[in-house]
Amino acid sequence: xxxxxxxxxxxxSAALPVRANYTTQRRAGYAxxxxxxxxxxxxxxxxxxxxxxxxxxxxxxxxxxxPDANTAVKLYKTMARLQVMDAIFYEAQRQARFSFYMxxxxxxxxxxxxxxxLHDEDVIYAQYREQGALMWRGYTCQDFADQCYSNERDPNxxxxxxxxxxxxxxxxxxxxxxxxxxxxxxxxxxxxxxxxDDGLVASRRLDVSDDAAGEQHRRVVACYFGEGAAxxxxxxxxxxxxxxxxxxxxxxxxxxxxAISTPAWPExxxxxxxxxxxxxxxxxxxxxxxxxxxAVYVAVSQARAEAAETGTPRLLELMTYRRGHHxxxxxxxxxxxxxxxxxxxxxxxxxxxxxxxxxxxxDEDEEWRAECRAEAIDALxxxxxxxxxxxxxxxxxxxxDMPWNISRQLDETLAHAKRFPEEVPHGVPLH
Amino acid sequence: MKNTMAGMASISLPLxxxxxxxxxxxxxxxxSMIHGFGRAFxxxxxxxxxxxxxxxxxxxxxxxxxxxxxxxxxxxxxxxxxxxxxxxxxxxxxTTHLREKFGPRRAFNTPLxxxxxxxxxxxxxxxxxxxxxxxQFADYIFTAMDQIVNEAAKCRYxxxxxxxxxxxxxxxxxxxxxxxxxxxxxSPEAYFCHTPGLRVVMPRNPYDAKGLLLASIRCDDPVIxxxxxxxxRTAVSDNVPTEAYEVPLGKAEVVREGNDVTLVAWGAQVxxxxxxxxxxxxxxxxxxxxxxxxxxxxxxxxxxCQSVSKTGRLVVTHEAPxxxxxxxxxxxxxxxxxxxxxxxxPERVCGMDTPFPLYGESLYVPTKLRVLEAMKRVLDF
Numbered sequence: 001x002x003x004x005x006x007x008x009x010x011x012x013s014a015a016l017p018v019r020a021n022y023t024t025q026r027r028a029g030y031a032x033x034x035x036x037x038x039x040x041x042x043x044x045x046x047x048x049x050x051x052x053x054x055x056x057x058x059x060x061x062x063x064x065x066x067p068d069a070n071t072a073v074k075l076y077k078t079m080a081r082l083q084v085m086d087a088i089f090y091e092a093q094r095q096a097r098f099s100f101y102m103x104x105x106x107x108x109x110x111x112x113x114x115x116x117x118l119h120d121e122d123v124i125y126a127q128y129r130e131q132g133a134l135m136w137r138g139y140t141c142q143d144f145a146d147q148c149y150s151n152e153r154d155p156n157x158x159x160x161x162x163x164x165x166x167x168x169x170x171x172x173x174x175x176x177x178x179x180x181x182x183x184x185x186x187x188x189x190x191x192x193x194x195x196x197d198d199g200l201v202a203s204r205r206l207d208v209s210d211d212a213a214g215e216q217h218r219r220v221v222a223c224y225f226g227e228g229a230a231x232x233x234x235x236x237x238x239x240x241x242x243x244x245x246x247x248x249x250x251x252x253x254x255x256x257x258x259a260i261s262t263p264a265w266p267e268x269x270x271x272x273x274x275x276x277x278x279x280x281x282x283x284x285x286x287x288x289x290x291x292x293x294x295a296v297y298v299a300v301s302q303a304r305a306e307a308a309e310t311g312t313p314r315l316l317e318l319m320t321y322r323r324g325h326h327x328x329x330x331x332x333x334x335x336x337x338x339x340x341x342x343x344x345x346x347x348x349x350x351x352x353x354x355x356x357x358x359x360x361x362x363d364e365d366e367e368w369r370a371e372c373r374a375e376a377i378d379a380l381x382x383x384x385x386x387x388x389x390x391x392x393x394x395x396x397x398x399x400x401d402m403p404w405n406i407s408r409q410l411d412e413t414l415a416h417a418k419r420f421p422e423e424v425p426h427g428v429p430l431h
Numbered sequence: 432m433k434n435t436m437a438g439m440a441s442i443s444l445p446l447x448x449x450x451x452x453x454x455x456x457x458x459x460x461x462x463s464m465i466h467g468f469g470r471a472f473x474x475x476x477x478x479x480x481x482x483x484x485x486x487x488x489x490x491x492x493x494x495x496x497x498x499x500x501x502x503x504x505x506x507x508x509x510x511x512x513x514x515x516x517x518x519x520x521x522x523x524x525x526t527t528h529l530r531e532k533f534g535p536r537r538a539f540n541t542p543l544x545x546x547x548x549x550x551x552x553x554x555x556x557x558x559x560x561x562x563x564x565x566x567q568f569a570d571y572i573f574t575a576m577d578q579i580v581n582e583a584a585k586c587r588y589x590x591x592x593x594x595x596x597x598x599x600x601x602x603x604x605x606x607x608x609x610x611x612x613x614x615x616x617x618s619p620e621a622y623f624c625h626t627p628g629l630r631v632v633m634p635r636n637p638y639d640a641k642g643l644l645l646a647s648i649r650c651d652d653p654v655i656x657x658x659x660x661x662x663x664r665t666a667v668s669d670n671v672p673t674e675a676y677e678v679p680l681g682k683a684e685v686v687r688e689g690n691d692v693t694l695v696a697w698g699a700q701v702x703x704x705x706x707x708x709x710x711x712x713x714x715x716x717x718x719x720x721x722x723x724x725x726x727x728x729x730x731x732x733x734x735x736c737q738s739v740s741k742t743g744r745l746v747v748t749h750e751a752p753x754x755x756x757x758x759x760x761x762x763x764x765x766x767x768x769x770x771x772x773x774x775x776x777p778e779r780v781c782g783m784d785t786p787f788p789l790y791g792e793s794l795y796v797p798t799k800l801r802v803l804e805a806m807k808r809v810l811d812f
Contacts, residue, residue: 154591156593191555
């Protein structure tokens with residue numbers, strides 16, 4: 001009798017709910033007394049200095065992994081602008097100009113390069129450290145500042161904490177604080193998009209400005225989350241549902257090594273990261289160097305195309321490092337060394353790659369960063385000066401129409417505010 | 432969280448439930464053991480709301496629900512129905528034939544995961560489509576509590592109305608069934624009523640079930656629709672129109688008019704309330720105004736307060752535990768709004784502050800007799 005699965009060519013009956021060969025191995029997952037954990041490798045196309053790694057291919061050497069030089073330069077300029085804005089907005093929060101902020105330091109490539117690989121009509125569900133995707137889609141420092149200041153130009157009408165961005169016209173679904181909740185939602189949204197793109201129902205696409213050519217692209221939903229959020233039950237639900245229900249979702253995990261103070265390994269998981277879980281759900285998965293913008297762009301482009309074409313999910317684990325504190329409420333030196341000591345910097349690395357191609361220069365870099373700095377500072381000044389939404393805005397949009405109890409509470413609050421105008425926060429109109 | 436009772440109510444294995452319900456159906460002696468559903472089983476089960484003419488054979492609760500979903504799916508091609516075991520018709524038969532009529536892309540099984548089901552439904556709704564999600568028993572909805580409370584309820588508000596989840600309706604069977612024990616009996620409505628942004632709806636008969644469910648599906652707010660599972664097969668309305676119609680959300684119904692006591696209930700408990708009202712008239716000659724709240728959030732305080740202003744006395748009854756149950760909200764609002772009209776302290780007749788027990792269920796639930804005694808107390812105050 002055979003003693004290993006490899007020698008058996010007698011797969012279990014198709015009537016059984018698994019497809020496997022027989023084995024006489026009695027200690028599954030063990031061999032020679034050692035636990036066998038298949039480890040996925042990390043896709044990398046440029047090295048730490050931004051040089052194409054050997055055997056990365058002709059298209060990396062000549063930059064033709066990108067549709068054109070402008071796209072690659074726009075990708076770099078967006079990452080640099082995000083870096084500059086983060087530094088200035090972080091300081092603004094330290095000065096108590098608004099209540100909260102989270103930077104993307106170290107993760108600029110995971111978010112911006114992945115967003116660049118998506119189509120603008122793809123819907124994005126994010127966690128909170130993905131403002132780079134909105135910036136790629138055209139958000140200015142002013143748009144970000146307006147949200148952080150909860151002023152009347154914030155599309156969320158000032159109701160959520162800073163960095164909880166959302167914009168219907170950018171196909172970017174409003175962020176919420178509870179971790180992982182967006183994962184099964186992304187699956188449901190992708191199911192609905194697929195119904196539309198299969199022609200089963202009329203399109204209800206969120207972005208009103210369709211392609212001028214009227215060309216119908218098949219869309220995907222991109223869903224970002226951190227490796228900590230992947231421990232939530234919603235991750236399990238989403239991966240399983242995306243596979244069983246055939247939904248075109250591209251799951252983008254930013255594995256930056258830390259969930260606040262909790263190190264990913266061995267306190268978040270003991271398995272092979274997040275990508276290592278994909279296969280067990282029947283979801284094709286890949287692990288990528290998240291600080292290599294070229295690799296992220298290439299891997300996400302391919303995953304996006306496959307998901308759109310097949311209507312099935314893909315999982316990408318983008319390995320990176322959270323260089324900044326978790327948030328403005330966190331001092332990361334209390335649980336780890338100074339992140340700046342760790343030489344992993346995706347923005348300069350991509351700049352070096354572009355310079356190697358002759359598409360970018362130090363002079364251009366200096367000029368661009370000065371421009372971004374001025375833009376961010378102006379945005380803060382203006383965002384601060386814009387009026388807040390009115391008192392009535394606190395009571396609207398709970399339901400589509402205001403029910404009697406909330407209407408009564410609005411009246412009571414307005415009457416109270418008129419009796420005690422000093423109780424009304426600065427900048428909030430009294431109506 | 433696989434339930435153990437689901438199969439009992441299916442076509443193939445209904446024996447324990449059917450046996451128990453058949454005892455209840457007999458009315459008379461059997462009816463008294465489970466807080467008096469006996470009347471609910473007759474075709475005269477109250478549905479005085481409907482002025483429309485009878486147009487069809489007597490309709491059960493599950494058939495009325497199936498009819499509402501069929502209308503909704505016919506009129507809006509984006510409408511999906513899904514959940515655990517929905518494809519073959521559902522463990523309570525509420526989704527029969529939908530897969531044949533609308534295809535496997537629109538009526539389908541999900542993996543066994545309530546947070547996944549509700550999260551998925553929210554995403555469908557954010558896309559601008561309509562989702563009818565089924566949670567197999569209300570007892571198992573708690574896994575999805577985060578998605579319901581933190582997500583569905585707040586989507587519209589937090590996004591400045593950019594990404595509402597109003598196309599979502601969550602159906603779940605709730606309530607005592609005679610032998611459901613801890614996890615096939617619960618009435619979780621009060622948990623949801625503490626959540627701004629949700630609507631909570633509970634029908635008492637097939638006519639309302641169809642009209643309220645259709646209104647819920649068409650409504651642009653997320654709705655928790657709790658169905659009294661004890662009545663799925665046993666409550667019959669003979670006036671359920673075959674065409675589409677709505678029973679308005681947020682509107683209570685005065686099921687019977689009276690002058691001496693206002694008795695407020697919802698869902699299956701309305702039938703207990705009606706029996707208690709009959710008994711009070713027989714014993715005392717007093718008339719009871721029975722109000723079916725139908726929608727709990729937002730609820731119709733105006734109708735209740737009008738009634739109490741007339742009768743001066745209030746009794747609220749629900750199956751769920753008394754402490755922080757929705758009865759407390761009603762008593763507080765009425766006490767405030769009708770303080771000078773009240774002739775006695777309002778009373779609540781509810782489930783106990785214990786988990787729902789298996790043995791001795793008839794001592795746990797708010798029976799006709801307990802409601803009757805409470806009404807006598809408020810009359811004699």
